[in-house]
Amino acid sequence: MTAPPRLSATEWADAFTRASNEDPEIQAHGKYFTCSYLLDMDEHRFVVVVQSGRVVQVAVDPGPLDVPYQFAIRAGTETWRGFGVPVPAPMFHGIWAASFQRDMRLEGDLLVLMQNLRCVTRQIELLRTVGVPV
């Protein structure tokens, strides 16, 4: 399996939205999956807004006060690149692994992350097929 092509930030936002909204697991279990979170990839930042299991907005590189979010997942580009391949190497294979062993940081209202952990975990795994734009 080869790594997915690197998309521009805008193309990635569209591809991620499509992948999530067409994902059988998220659509089967996302009835109450409603939250907003920041993906901070250093070179680019995205605010993902989900309502009832559907991604309704991905804000690309929003200004400091443009789009509110409830929690943030931050890491450097090298870590995110490790997520964006079909079979990630050890410690690039999830937000818990990368938070314990790499530079990933989980910030903000972590209760909201925990309340939506199942579907957020799946969304992050979609990076293995969608890739990352950094």
Added chain:
Amino acid sequence: MSRISPVTGHYVRVEVDGLEYKVFYLENGSGQPLVCQHTAGCHNHQWRGLLEDEEITANYRVIAYDLPRHGKSDPPENTEWWKEEYKLTADHYANFIVALCDALELENPIFMGSSFGGNVALQLAYRRPDRFAAVIPVEGADYSPGFYLDWWQHPHANAAQVCASGVWDLMAPQSPEADRWKTWFYYSQGSEAFKGDLYFYSVDHDLRGKLGDIDGDRCPVVMLTGDYDYLTTPADSRRTAEQIKNGTFIEMKGIGHFPMSENHQVFRQYLLQALQVIKEKTAMA
């Protein structure tokens, strides 16, 4: 070929530290007992592959029990346990396993456990080298802080899903999806015990500075850890094994923190190596 598995289930009464338990275990095979402890917040189905592994059960009596408060082993029969917070201690955990082996009248058992079972395997080698022929700590280390978290039982989140998806990353992406989802499913069943188990795993278990007292000749210690384990990494286990007299460490590639449950086919190759090492060490003794 029979549709009925050779694996059988039984209950056994165990009394330890003033507590009375009715303990459920699955077993198959004959030969030297191989006593298997599941991971924290889980149950004995994690050993489903091993229990039906014909090569291993031809030579070993595989016994996989549910620790009290897990699977089909109820909390204590003789206390109002619901009025106390569950916090598993190293003393009680080790005492329980010895009492279980006594109740089953096991001679010369090998003890194997994963994660908090790996850590208690080290405790058994440290405390009772006279009672066990050898131990196989899987995903174990002298000390493993960081997982005694309130999130496992937070009433404002879905504890079943937090526990199950919270341990998802402990498995390797290469492990078969169906086996990873079975493991996820087991974890959705154990949230009330998970946090109390982790009191042992991340707080009460601390063998730093004591590993030199483990006599690896009397009770051989063979440690196995997967390279996708972010919680107890191969480096943690290697550091631990190096401080145990004649301790052995084998790194497992392409597998994570629940090796027997997420990918038995990969795990069994390393387990066979570990059993061979034990056989050789025991023959020399």
